[in-house]
Amino acid sequence: MASFNKVIxxxxxxxxxxxxxxxxxxxxxxxxxxxxxxxxxxxxxxxEEVTYVDIDAFGKQAETISQYLKKGGGILIEGRLRLDQWDxxxxxQKRSRLGVVLEGFTFLGTGRAEGGVAPAPGGAPAPRPxxxxxxxxxxxxxxxxxxxxxxxDDDVPF
Numbered sequence: 001m002a003s004f005n006k007v008i009x010x011x012x013x014x015x016x017x018x019x020x021x022x023x024x025x026x027x028x029x030x031x032x033x034x035x036x037x038x039x040x041x042x043x044x045x046x047x048e049e050v051t052y053v054d055i056d057a058f059g060k061q062a063e064t065i066s067q068y069l070k071k072g073g074g075i076l077i078e079g080r081l082r083l084d085q086w087d088x089x090x091x092x093q094k095r096s097r098l099g100v101v102l103e104g105f106t107f108l109g110t111g112r113a114e115g116g117v118a119p120a121p122g123g124a125p126a127p128r129p130x131x132x133x134x135x136x137x138x139x140x141x142x143x144x145x146x147x148x149x150x151x152x153d154d155d156v157p158f
Contacts, residue, residue, distance in 0.1 A: 074108030
């Protein structure tokens with residue numbers, strides 16, 4: 001039987017990320033995400049439901065999130081569900097927690113920067129999710145480039 005375990009969530013952090021390191025030096029960040037759902041009830045009243053999700057990030061992603069994101073910051077995460085189970089030391093009962101292991105993310109914000117990357121809280125530049133060279137910006141008054149032959153006219157209708 002085939003299996004598929006993928007989660008995509010967008011929300012805001014309920015607290016600053018908690019960054020720790022394992023004895024071998026692997027970074028682990030613990031995040032708490034609030035995901036809001038708004039809808040109109042049968043009576044026309046606006047309703048809201050908030051779901052809180054615990055997220056674990058590892059490695060360079062954990063360090064980047066901890067560096068640029070603080071409480072209230074918006075983030076879109078992709079990850080997988082993981083069930084943690086343990087015995088409560090005080091009561092001896094079995095306990096469990098369903099959480100998300102982060103596999104990828106994008107910073108979100110109200111003012112989107114050029115290229116679709118939101119500025120990080122505090123005005124610091126957010127890291128780009130992928131490294132693509134951007135073409136140099138040209139002003140309208142700039143002279144056209146003369147490096148090379150002019151483009152050929154090939155009867156394209158657009």
